[in-house]
Amino acid sequence: MTDMLSSEAVELHLRGRFGKPYLYEPECESTQQLLVDSGLPEGAVAATDHQTGGRGRLGRTWEEPAGSSVLVSVLLHPPAERRLPELSLVAALAVAETVELAVVLAAQVKWPNDVMLNRRKVAGILSELSDGTVVVGIGINVNQTRDQLPLGAPTEPASLRTATGTTYDRAVLLGSLLMRLERMYDVWLDAGLDGIYGGLGARDFLRGRRITADGEPATAVQILRDGRLEIETDSGEVKALESGEVLFAR
Template sequence: MDRHTLLTPTVVEPLLRGRFGRPYLWVESCASTQDLLRDPGFPEGAVAVTEHQTAGRGRAGRGWEDIAGSSLLCSLLLRPDEARPVQQLSLVAGLAVAETVEESRDAAGIKWPNDVLLRGRKVAGVLLESSGGVVVCGIGINVSQAEGELPAATPVPAGSLGSVTGHAPDRTELLATLLEVLEHRYDAWRGSGLAPMLDELEARNVLRGRRVEVGGEHGVAEHIAGDGRLALRRSDGTAVLVGSGEIRCPTSVGHQRRMDAPRTPDVSD
């Protein structure tokens, strides 16, 4: 466990710049950080962090592989208002992660609904698990894995911040920045919903113009709609909004470098 400084409370708590991360729970290894926040008594903003997960979870029942000390693995407890669709938090968190990991010359892409890409490589993912008004938002970021240490045969080629950019950032500052940005985005979403973030999400939308299959629908992905669903244009020209499902693309997914992509008006079912 000597690849990086351990993300212990003594190291991380002095760097926290907001209410997220309080309380801060750290264990050297666990099955999943999602499981560490099951206690209903935890307040909003509680964070669980580990160096290694033995049974990390991804979407659609897939696992999340990591090498001890090489990733940022954390879960955040949220208590969103009932008026806001919980599913939108995947995009809110994804946008916060994208902002945290991107470089000035390379904008991070978002593969709807929950993956973050740099230069066409998946470097991070978001997992939401909700029950009884509580949402546990799990975030995994590949930080320093070398090319040969990353999972193979994944739907989107895997990468780490180090393997993609040539520089692996310090995980302690990365975590502090992530929690600060995520708190800002979450508070904005609670106050105004997803609408103010749509242009930024669309600028990072790596699926736009791609032929995809999702939720039993086939078509060309268009924009991210105002409620967070993905707009598809079927082969017969009709439009549909898809709210969930596993995305399948016949070709590899890249990402956009431009940050000023226009947003197409929403379509209806």
């Protein structure tokens, strides 16, 4: 089983246009920085075995032992009218389906950009826009042991290994992810979130849960077809969130 995301290991598992070209660095500050302002075509991918400055939403850091995660960014050129938050949900659904296939357990999408397994976070997505180009950064906890996962995170983390007791070939996992992401991205370009809403709705982790949205107690209703999260506050007000910090009661 390979323990690297090198070109030699991953290109064997690439079946579509995503990953052409495929950039690999054993260590870098972040895979997103390898693609921003690169001038590369849509579908270019950058991956690493260790990030020294990985970031998540709201400026949080993404930390992991070297060689334990899938750390990848994909360069995309969606039409200007497409909403960036929708793209994070597209990527999250692709990750959830990839994880499900690997571990044979139900994975869910936690709005706006996390993937959950057994009520714990196994993956996060960060989409960033720069001069009409979007870089979608994805981090999946794969082979970390329990004591290698970070403490004090807002959402309790897990890895595929802690969920199943099995280690996984990260190159195979990445190839599977890129295939699904490419397919879902094309559907989204053609039909918007309507094209994947069935899969997204079926994996809506927050649906019906008690949450705190930007500090306000509420109940999550559903992810809407435009990518917003519908909630009902304790005062009975129904809102649709564009973004924000959503915590759920365990």
